[in-house]
Amino acid sequence: MPAGLRLLPGWLDREAQQALLGEIRAVVAAAPLFTPVMPRTGTPFSVRMTNCGPLGWVSDRAGYRYQPLHPVTGQPWPAMPQALLDLWRELAPDAPLPEACLVNFYGPKARMGLHQDKDEATFEVPVVSVSLGATALFRLGGRSRKDPTRSFRLASGDVLVLGGEARLAHHGIDRLLSGTSTLVRDDGRINLTLRRVTPG
């Protein structure tokens, strides 16, 4: 494993997953899911997204960016659930608090191409990723897009920390495994990505 990568299988028990899911449903009620599109081309993503916390990640024809307001409602993003702040404190005790929690909703056919999380103004702080629902085939590469990749499963309750050398590793979701979600309806998957955006 690359230094700075931590895969924590089953970090959240079923009860914690259900509690978190409830919090996320409340976030979605206040900040409805939207379909991001690619810069320039406008090609839609197959995942739908929303955010919570002071800043949210969005993609539209103008580009990728963090912004304080929901692109459709114009309202501020809902507050970050305390459970996520607690998780962050536990896994990144020395880091400043996260400013953004990107909530990605995957249907059974949704995918996410290889990419880097590099729209933040600092890379010194780890990214913390929480999986809920269907099991996904996750692909992890290196800092260069040409670096070799490997894939492994991310199941509900797994937590992934990308820090240090792994902070700028390319990563993506190849596909979901059908029939693996007992938490989210319709074989869905939810990924929560906690990020510090500013150096703090």
Next chain:
DNA sequence: TAGTCACT
């Protein structure tokens, strides 16, 4: 290259 598509 956070997208798709062709081909192996």
Next chain:
DNA sequence: ACAT
């Protein structure tokens, strides 16, 4: 590999 494409094409923004």
